[in-house]
Amino acid sequence: MRSDLNTALAIQAKLADIATELARQLDMGHHDRDATTIRDAWRRIDQHRGRLSSLYRSMRKVERKPRAGLSRKDYEVQRTHTEGTKALQRCLRLWDRIEDMVMQHIDPVASPIKLKRDANASDPMLSMLHVALHRLANPNAQTKDANDYGCFADIPLSIQPFEGLMLAAYRLLVVQGRADTARFLDIGCGGGTKVFAASHFFPICDGLDYDPAYVAAGQRTLNLLNTKRCSIFEADGITFDGYDAYDVIYFYRPLRDDEMLAKLERRVFDTARPGTVVIALYDHFLTARAGIEAAKIIGPIFIAGVSQADADALHAEAERTSPSLLQRARHQISDPGFWTPILEATRYNPRL
Numbered sequence: 001m002r003s004d005l006n007t008a009l010a011i012q013a014k015l016a017d018i019a020t021e022l023a024r025q026l027d028m029g030h031h032d033r034d035a036t037t038i039r040d041a042w043r044r045i046d047q048h049r050g051r052l053s054s055l056y057r058s059m060r061k062v063e064r065k066p067r068a069g070l071s072r073k074d075y076e077v078q079r080t081h082t083e084g085t086k087a088l089q090r091c092l093r094l095w096d097r098i099e100d101m102v103m104q105h106i107d108p109v110a111s112p113i114k115l116k117r118d119a120n121a122s123d124p125m126l127s128m129l130h131v132a133l134h135r136l137a138n139p140n141a142q143t144k145d146a147n148d149y150g151c152f153a154d155i156p157l158s159i160q161p162f163e164g165l166m167l168a169a170y171r172l173l174v175v176q177g178r179a180d181t182a183r184f185l186d187i188g189c190g191g192g193t194k195v196f197a198a199s200h201f202f203p204i205c206d207g208l209d210y211d212p213a214y215v216a217a218g219q220r221t222l223n224l225l226n227t228k229r230c231s232i233f234e235a236d237g238i239t240f241d242g243y244d245a246y247d248v249i250y251f252y253r254p255l256r257d258d259e260m261l262a263k264l265e266r267r268v269f270d271t272a273r274p275g276t277v278v279i280a281l282y283d284h285f286l287t288a289r290a291g292i293e294a295a296k297i298i299g300p301i302f303i304a305g306v307s308q309a310d311a312d313a314l315h316a317e318a319e320r321t322s323p324s325l326l327q328r329a330r331h332q333i334s335d336p337g338f339w340t341p342i343l344e345a346t347r348y349n350p351r352l
Contacts, residue, residue: 005084008055011048012091016338018044023345026105030320035106042102049095056092059085091337098339101346110319113168115161115286115299123160130159130193137221138191138214146211150257154190154214157252161286162194166201168301168318169248169277175317176275182247187237187264188254192218195230202248208235210254238263243271249304250279261289269294274305275314 022041025033064082067075134156142153173179182202186194189207191214198205209215209232218232238260243249249268255261261282268278280288281300288300295303295311297318303311336343 004055004059005081008052008059008084008088011052011055012088012338015045015048016341019338020341022102023341026102026342027345029317033105038102038106042099046099049092052088053092056085056088059088087335087337090335091339094336094339098342102342105346110316111322112319113171113298113301113315115164115168115301127158127160131156134191134193137193138217140213140217143211143213146214149210150255150260151188151210152253152256155252157194157281157284159197161284162197165250165279165281165286165301166198166248168298169250169279170201171318171321172277172297172301172303172314173247174321175314178247178275183245184248185243185246185250187240187249187251187268189218189232190214192221192230192232194250194252195232196222196225196227198248198250199227199229203229205230206246207232208237208240210234210236238267240267241271243268243276244273246272246276248277248279251281253282258289262291265289265292265294269302269304272304276304278302278304 018041022038022045025038025041059081062081062085064078065074070078134154138154142151147153170179170182173182180203182204184195184198184202184205186192186198186205186207189195189209190211192207195205195207195218207218207230209218212234215232215234222230222232237251237254249272251264251268253261255264265280268280272278277297278294279301280292282289286299288296288302292302295306295308297303297311297315303314306314
C-alpha cells in the first residue's frame with residue numbers, strides 16, 4: 001500500500017517541478033514563447049502517464065477495511081492511501097484537457113472580439129426577465145432636477161449585448177494583467193441592474209447617478225440582493241474626480257445634450273488611468289458618438305491614455321484569449337495537484 005503511494009507521490013512531485021517550468025512559458029506573451037521548450041516540457045511530463053496510470057490501477061485495488069476493525073494508526077494509513085488514490089485519479093482525468101490547453105499556447109488561433117451576438121443567440125425569455133428586473137429595481141419616475149439638468153431617464157440595454165461588451169472588456173484586461181483586481185463603474189446607473197450584472201465579470205462594481213431617487217432605488221436593490229461587491233452612490237459624472245480608481249468605465253447615453261456628453265467623455269478620458277477600458281455607448285446598435293477623440297478598439301469600446309497603435313496591439317493580444325476564459329476561470333477544479341502551476345498560468349486563459 002505505502003510503496004505504490006510513495007512512488008506515485010514521488011513522480012507527482014517531479015511532475016510539479018516540470019509543470020512549474022512549463023508554466024513560465026505559458027505565462028509569456030504569444031511572441032515570446034518558445035515552442036520547442038513547451039513541447040519538450042510536455043514530453044517529459046507525458047512520459048510518466050503510463051507509469052502513473054499503472055500505479056493508480058494498483059492502488060485502487062487495495063481493499064478498504066471497516067473503520068471499526070482498524071487501529072488508529074492503520075486507519076490513518078488507509079485514509080492517506082484513499083486520499084492519495086483519489087487525488088491521482090483527478091490528475092489523470094485532467095491529462096487530456098491539460099495537453100490540449102498547453103498545445104493551444106504554441107500557436108494560438110485568434111478569436112475576434114465580437115459585440116453583436118448571432119441571430120439565433122437571442123433569448124426572448126432572458127430579455128423579458130431582464131426588463132422586468134430593470135423595472136422592479138427602479139420603479140421611480142425621474143426627478144425634475146435630473147430632467148432639467150439634461151439626464152436621460154433610466155434606460156435598459158438588453159442583457160445580451162451588455163454581456164458581449166463586458167466579455168470584451170474582460171479580455172482586454174486579461175492581457176493587461178488587471179482582470180483579477182478590476183473595478184467597474186457605470187455612469188448613470190439608474191436602478192443598478194447593470195452594476196449587479198457586471199459583478200459576474202469584475203470583483204468590484206460601482207454605479208453613480210445624478211438622480212437621488214434612482215440612487216436610493218439602486219441601493220435598495222443591491223441590499224436585497226445581498227451583494228458585498230457592488231455599490232451605488234450619488235454624483236455628477238461631469239465633475240466626478242474618482243475615475244482613476246476604475247479599470248472599466250461604462251455609460252449608456254446618460255445625457256441628452258451632445259455638448260454635455262462631450263464634457264463627460266473628456267472628463268473620463270482625461271482622468272482615467274492609462275489602459276482603462278471605456279465603453280461609451282449611445283444606442284442599441286452598439287455605436288459610439290461620432291467624434292470621440294480616443295484610442296478605439298471596436299464599436300463603443302475605447303482605451304484611455306494610450307496611442308491608437310498601443311490600442312491596436314492590445315486588441316490583437318486580447319483576440320488571442322479565448323471567449324470561454326471566464327467560464328474556465330470560475331470552474332477550476334478544487335485540487336488539481338501537480339497541474340496547479342499550469343492552471344494558475346492559464347487561470348484566465350491568457351493569450352490562448
